Amino acid sequence: MTMGLLLDFFLVILALAAGWWTIGAKDSFGAAVAFVAYGLVLALIWVRIAAPDVALTEAAIGAGLTGGMLIGASTRLESAKQATRAGGVTRRLAIALSALVAAALALAVLGLPHPPPSLAAAAMAALPPTGLGNPVTGVLLAYRAVDTLLEKVVLILALLGTWSLAPDRLWGGRPGRKERRNAASPLTLLGQVLPPIGIVIGLHILWVGANEPGGAFQGGTILAAMWMLAVMAGLVDVPAISRTWLRLLVVAGPGLFLIVGLAGFVVAGGFLAYPPGFAKPLILLVEVVLTLSVAAILLLLLAGPPEREPPR
Amino acid sequence: MNAEVLFGLAGAVLAGLGLYGLVADPAPLRKLLAFNLLGGGVFLVFGVVARRGAAAGLGGDPVPQALVITGLVVAFAATALAVALLRLLFERTGQTLLDTAAQERTSPDQADG
Numbered sequence: 001m002t003m004g005l006l007l008d009f010f011l012v013i014l015a016l017a018a019g020w021w022t023i024g025a026k027d028s029f030g031a032a033v034a035f036v037a038y039g040l041v042l043a044l045i046w047v048r049i050a051a052p053d054v055a056l057t058e059a060a061i062g063a064g065l066t067g068g069m070l071i072g073a074s075t076r077l078e079s080a081k082q083a084t085r086a087g088g089v090t091r092r093l094a095i096a097l098s099a100l101v102a103a104a105l106a107l108a109v110l111g112l113p114h115p116p117p118s119l120a121a122a123a124m125a126a127l128p129p130t131g132l133g134n135p136v137t138g139v140l141l142a143y144r145a146v147d148t149l150l151e152k153v154v155l156i157l158a159l160l161g162t163w164s165l166a167p168d169r170l171w172g173g174r175p176g177r178k179e180r181r182n183a184a185s186p187l188t189l190l191g192q193v194l195p196p197i198g199i200v201i202g203l204h205i206l207w208v209g210a211n212e213p214g215g216a217f218q219g220g221t222i223l224a225a226m227w228m229l230a231v232m233a234g235l236v237d238v239p240a241i242s243r244t245w246l247r248l249l250v251v252a253g254p255g256l257f258l259i260v261g262l263a264g265f266v267v268a269g270g271f272l273a274y275p276p277g278f279a280k281p282l283i284l285l286v287e288v289v290l291t292l293s294v295a296a297i298l299l300l301l302l303a304g305p306p307e308r309e310p311p312r
Numbered sequence: 313m314n315a316e317v318l319f320g321l322a323g324a325v326l327a328g329l330g331l332y333g334l335v336a337d338p339a340p341l342r343k344l345l346a347f348n349l350l351g352g353g354v355f356l357v358f359g360v361v362a363r364r365g366a367a368a369g370l371g372g373d374p375v376p377q378a379l380v381i382t383g384l385v386v387a388f389a390a391t392a393l394a395v396a397l398l399r400l401l402f403e404r405t406g407q408t409l410l411d412t413a414a415q416e417r418t419s420p421d422q423a424d425g
Contacts, residue, residue, distance in 0.1 A: 004315065005318070008318055012318055012319065012322040015326065016322065016325060016326065019325075019329045019352075022346070022349055023330070023333040023337070023345075023349065028339065028342055031342060031345050032341075035345050038352065039352070042356065045319060045356065045359075048319075049315070049316070049319060049359050049362070050363060050366065050370075051363070053377060053378075054355075054377050054384075057381045057384050057385075058352075058355075058384060062348070062384055062388075066387070066391050069391065069395055070345060070348075070391070070395070073341055073399065074341060076402070077341060077399075093335075094335040094336040095332060095336075098328040098329065098332035101327065102324045102329075103324075103328075105323070105324035105327055105328070105357060106321050108357075109317065109320030109323070109324055109357060109360065110317065112320075112360075112361065116361070118365030118367045119365070119373055119374075120365055120367040120368045120370045120372070120373045120374060120375075121368040123368075123370075123373070123375060124368040135370060135374035136374045136378050139375050139377075139378035140378045140381065144375070144378060144379075147378070147382050148382065154385075154386050155389050157389075158390065161396070162392060162393055165397065165400045301388075301389070301392040302392070304396050304399065
């Protein structure tokens with residue numbers, strides 16, 4: 001057995017163990033922590049199967065944001081009664097059902113066609129006109145741009161759904177509670193020292209995304225994390241959701257993307273088509289604005305529905 | 313056995329594990345965790361498909377990879393909305409169970425909440 005395969009086995013065992021712990025942990029806090037570990041191991045596996053862009057997204061979104069949000073939820077709901085596990089017949093049925101699904105998926109994996117179908121050659125052939133060097137960014141922002149546009153719409157819909165859970169009197173107010181600022185707290189130091197570095201890293205990941213692993217979403221996630229850190233340290237407050245600038249920031253990225261897409265009808269003969277020679281500048285412009293919108297949307301999704309009276 | 317088959321089978325097992333948690337655990341937060349676990353397994357199977365499609369000097373087919381990135385983002389958006397709903401349920405009823413019969417047994421005074 002080669003060293004590489006040995007490492008792969010080790011990663012698979014870690015992923016299965018973290019998955020098992022996520023399902024089997026006694027309390028939901030333990031389960032959420034296990035889920036973060038699971039996400040990080042998955043990110044390593046993504047690196048092993050030559051998908052660094054997915055690895056970055058998995059680490060940032062799967063482990064970081066989703067895990068952090070679920071850890072937060074598990075501490076908030078701590079006082080809720082522990083539910084009793086399903087027993088007897090239900091449990092056995094669930095085991096049978098999930099074993100069946102896992103077996104069917106395993107069979108599908110073992111029976112994948114030879115030679116494997118691939119769009120890699122087509123993706124590479126279509127890359128030079130866009131001026132991009134990273135084929136994944138090419139897929140996301142050029143020839144499958146409509147997926148990316150709709151993904152941002154899904155994010156905005158999730159945000160609207162979250163906001164709409166606020167009672168009428170709090171509509172337009174600030175999400176969450178005001179964090180108290182404590183100058184002696186290490187969090188304050190982190191909140192002051194890390195954001196300048198994090199903002200540079202976030203923008204760097206956005207910028208290199210054209211040619212190397214990275215991109216708008218991964219960069220935006222890092223910016224959102226820095227913003228969140230400053231909020232948690234009490235250095236800044238989450239803006240009230242009635243603020244016009246905030247709402248403009250949320251829709252600016254997807255809005256610009258849509259305008260560029262519609263303009264494609266006129267100048268390039270199709271929705272989301274870029275005129276020859278202008279593809280890269282347009283994609284970069286869309287990506288920069290998307291990054292800022294993504295950062296705002298993610299922060300607001302993490303902050304939840306408004307919980308404080310709107311400003312008068 | 314090569315790495316692709318190994319990771320593909322791991323994805324299948326993780327999806328099964330997540331499905332079990334989703335069905336068997338009555339607590340919505342645990343269901344959410346299990347659902348994301350299931351998603352991770354399915355994405356991994358898809359990642360193996362991408363890896364097998366390595367061609368044209370790339371380590372993997374970029375089209376499925378881009379779809380997984382989109383999938384991760386959409387899964388996050390759905391999870392965020394679900395967490396907000398769950399928090400509201402907890403604030404209104406002090407419960408996090410979806411079984412309304414069980415809720416009425418434990419908190420009859422807030423059953424209309």
